[in-house]
Amino acid sequence: xxxxxxxxxxxxxxxxxxxxxxxxxxAAGETYPYDPATSxxxxxxxxxxxxxxxxxxxxDPDGRIVGTYQVKPNQLTLGDHVANAGFMVAPEARGLGxxxxxxxxxxxxxxxxxxxxxxxxxxxxxxxxxxxxxRSLGFIIVGTVPRGFRHAVHGEVDMHIMHRFL
Amino acid sequence: xxxxxxxxxxxxxxxxxxxxxxxxxxAAGETYPYDPATSxxxxxxxxxxxxxxxxxxxxDPDGRIVGTYQVKPNQLTLGDHVANAGFMVAPEARGLGxxxxxxxxxxxxxxxxxxxxxxxxxxxxxxxxxxxxxRSLGFIIVGTVPRGFRHAVHGEVDMHIMHRFL
Numbered sequence: 542x543x544x545x546x547x548x549x550x551x552x553x554x555x556x557x558x559x560x561x562x563x564x565x566x567x568a569a570g571e572t573y574p575y576d577p578a579t580s581x582x583x584x585x586x587x588x589x590x591x592x593x594x595x596x597x598x599x600x601d602p603d604g605r606i607v608g609t610y611q612v613k614p615n616q617l618t619l620g621d622h623v624a625n626a627g628f629m630v631a632p633e634a635r636g637l638g639x640x641x642x643x644x645x646x647x648x649x650x651x652x653x654x655x656x657x658x659x660x661x662x663x664x665x666x667x668x669x670x671x672x673x674x675x676r677s678l679g680f681i682i683v684g685t686v687p688r689g690f691r692h693a694v695h696g697e698v699d700m701h702i703m704h705r706f707l
Numbered sequence: 708x709x710x711x712x713x714x715x716x717x718x719x720x721x722x723x724x725x726x727x728x729x730x731x732x733x734a735a736g737e738t739y740p741y742d743p744a745t746s747x748x749x750x751x752x753x754x755x756x757x758x759x760x761x762x763x764x765x766x767d768p769d770g771r772i773v774g775t776y777q778v779k780p781n782q783l784t785l786g787d788h789v790a791n792a793g794f795m796v797a798p799e800a801r802g803l804g805x806x807x808x809x810x811x812x813x814x815x816x817x818x819x820x821x822x823x824x825x826x827x828x829x830x831x832x833x834x835x836x837x838x839x840x841x842r843s844l845g846f847i848i849v850g851t852v853p854r855g856f857r858h859a860v861h862g863e864v865d866m867h868i869m870h871r872f873l
Contacts, residue, residue, distance in 0.1 A: 576784035616829060618742035619857045620866075660852060662828070663782060684850010684868045686826060691785045700786075702850045702868060 543638035546599035546607060548646045555598050556585045558606040562631045563588055570693030572668050573627070577693065593621070595650070599630075599643055607634035610643045612651055615660045624656035624707075628671075640670070644678050652707045661703040665690050672701065680705045709804035712765035712773060714812045721764050722751045724772040728797045729754055736859030738834050739793070743859065759787070761816070765796075765809055773800035776809045778817055781826045790822040790873075794837075806836070810844050818873045830867040831856050838867065846871045 551559065560581050567584065570577040575587070588611060589596055599608035608630045615625035626647050630639045651659055661680070664671055680703040688697035717725070726747050733750065736743040741753070754777055755762055765774035774796045781791035792813050796805045817825055827846070830837055846869040854863035 570785060574783040574786040616855070617740040619736060620740040620829060620855055622857065622863075623852070623855050658854070660855070663786060683852055686789070686849055686868070686870060687872075688824070689782070689786055689789050689826070691788065697788075702852070704852060706853075 544601055544607070544634065546601055546639055546642055548597050548599045548642065551589060551596040551598045551609065553589065555606065556581070556589060559588065559598065559609055560584065562606060562609065562629060565632060566629045570691075572665055572671070574663060574690065595654070597643070597646065597650070599639055601634065607631045608639045608643050610647050612647055612654070612656075612659075614656075615662070622655075622657045624651040624654070624659045625662065626651070626659060635670075640674050641678070644674060648678065648707060656707055658704060658706045662700070663690060664701040664703050665692060666699045666701060667692060667695055672703075675703050678705070710767055710773070710800065712767055712805055712808055714763050714765045714808065717755060717762040717764045717775065719755065721772065722747070722755060725754065725764065725775055726750065728772060728775065728795060731798060732795045736857075738831055738837070740829060740856065761820070763809070763812065763816070765805055767800065773797045774805045774809050776813050778813055778820070778822075778825075781828070788821075788823045790817040790820070790825045791828065792817070792825060801836075806840050807844070810840060814844065814873060822873055824870060824872045827869040828866070829856060830869050831858065832865045832867060833858060833861055838869075841869050844871070 567575045568577045594613035596611045598606045601607045610628045612624050612626040614621035615623045682701045683704045684702035686700045689700040690698050692698045729750050733741045734743045760779035762777045764772050767773045776794040778790050778792040780787035781789045794809050848867045849870045850868040852866045855866040856864050858864045
């Protein structure tokens, strides 16, 4: 079971294929703090931001974008040895191992970029699939922000801070 | 003991008086992740950023700027009910209660701005004065990022995430 994806750096022209996925994830208001009504232009400016941010896309065997991640410094200069990353998988591609492939790729890419650790600041506690994935990839919960996220369905919920060294 | 300060919103023209303080704190590389070599222009752009960030200055009885803080959303839209804040006190004014006055003022200002909680993402564990101040003002440590800060003197040190409801 599962689908093997090709993962490559995102380019500007990918946005047309990325936007439906990005918009679906953001509009749900369940996992990312972005305004659910974020416009395509504003979304592109954030998700395809210039270096030191880097964005990748995952293509299924038909060449469709089914996943993406962005990695960037989690802090300014004196904390920029720690990476932050965000991941999205298209709803129709979930449960097929795409997130795991993106996660493993991102850990390797972050090492290549010189990062020494990776930190997630806002893993919404209701996002069990993500929590399980990151735990299985060696991340641990190093903190929990109470009621830090206004979930579209559940209201104010906690967010975990997750971390692993690279 | 102590000095009573006047705390008011910062204006553009304050930067000339703020910069020596800001530069001294940043150049030390002990408490903030900003590049210690940050230029005056770049520092101004960050510390006097437009709304939703708000910056205040503390003036001693002679009208000198001896402290400052900035408060802003800690996350994008769905997390923007939690404030983040940063504080600086001029070296010559430390130990005189300026930080506490700024902290109390900031908590009130954040409430006025509609925030429901305040979160610090990177309280360097060697910064004992700050840790003690924030604990005494009701903050608790909700997480710790291992070796997240490259301290100019101590090398990689841990950072606490601190939080309190408003």
